[in-house]
Amino acid sequence: MDLTTNKTPPTLPCLACSLVASSARAALTGPIRLVKRERIQYVAKQIYQVPDSINCKRALDMVAQCSPAFLLNHCLRSYAFGLAMSHKVKTTIDKEVYFLGAIMHDLGLTKTYDIGGTFELDGAQAARSFCIDRNISPEKADLIHEMVAHHNSVGIAHKKDSEISLLHFAAGLDVAGFWLNDINPKTLSEVIDNFPRLDFKEGMKQLLNEQIKRKPMSYMKPFIKLGFLKKIDTTPF
Template sequence: MISAVRIPDSQVAREAAELVRQHESEMLFNHSVRVFLFGAMKGIRQNLKFDSELLYVAALFHDLGLADAYHTETKRFEVDGADAARAFLKSHGIPEPKADLVWEAIALHTTPGIPQYMRPEIALTNAGVLVDVVGIGYDDYTPEQRAQVITDFPRGDFKNEFIEVQTCSALKKPLTTFGTVNFDYIEHRDLTFHKPNACTRIRNTPWLT
């Protein structure tokens, strides 16, 4: 129990954690569990009804697309992680609607302005990511809550390590970053790199007007 949040301990939850641990660094794994904890705390605070196990799996898998074993050449890393989570859940007999819900939570976790209006598991995954990565909602948690979470799942040199992992992933498949926050990682590393301009792309279509 961490601040009234119980980390799921079902067979599915344990096997999900074991799989993710095999492929992620300690930094990413700890981040993923913090995402669950902060998301669940917010859900409890707002009296939301959510499936704790599905939220946990979504949080665990949300960055798995950054791992080499789940990297694809043409998909956003979020979709790689979402695909892995859905396949894992379906292989464990989880009904398709629940597996699809987790897919959506992971695929949308970096999309601004939309997840917070969707089902609780989607909104809370996004909220957990936002507070742990960029500090949005930081003051909604008590100092005691924040301290307990990072004591059990330390941040270490999170800021630098996380930016490095995200940048390496983005540089491997830059075309997947256009129109997403993931382009920022490339631009941060190489200021001469420019993404396609939307207006230019519209004007260069084969349509006459």
């Protein structure tokens, strides 16, 4: 797998088109499911418990030590939401790989792992290094790198490996309320109860604002110009 080492910010017209297309796909899932008489299955808490592996526990500890509580809980919700939306991908995911990518996907927003690049690539580098240092296979380490690198790649992530797609969907749900039609309402409520938001909206907006002020080539800069912070405010939970 080729590693993503550069992400040029999209132009405003291209980003607007990608966001419209993504929103249209999300909006259509509800009616299509209604016609097919499909129901989104409830996912119980035990399904999204932290995998019982030493590497998952070490990753959780590492993220907890360097992240504010609201950001840690966002990563845990992203893990849970992804498992709850696994019906959106065609292949079975590696649950341990998915947890590692989800729990570490915002490392680049922390002071410890912000090395001056666009945050998702800083985080991808840190996540891959964590994996290699703990003898996780290069193939899995590379996939985790790409999960982190592309978790905010609108119009791109959904075409990639299932773990990458699911993290993109899950983070988008938690940050901006995308894909609400693709999660069972009871599951959504229980995940938020288990991993409280803790003033997440204000915390995330502050982190993103700091990023684009310090990094002119931040991948998120055109998102902010198109009103992404307002979208965060309107998330219905």
